[in-house]
Amino acid sequence: MGKGQDKKKETKKKPSKTMAEKKAAKREKGK
Known part of the structure; x- marks a missing residue:
């Protein structure tokens, strides 16, 4: 769960x- 939130922040x-x-x-x- 923590990783998903981190990715969202990075994409933003x-x-x-x-x-x-x-x-x-x-x-x-x-492909």
């Missing part, structure tokens, strides 16, 4: 990281 602080993660998820779905 670094939106660029979220974009990169979204792109990676799209790539995995396309």
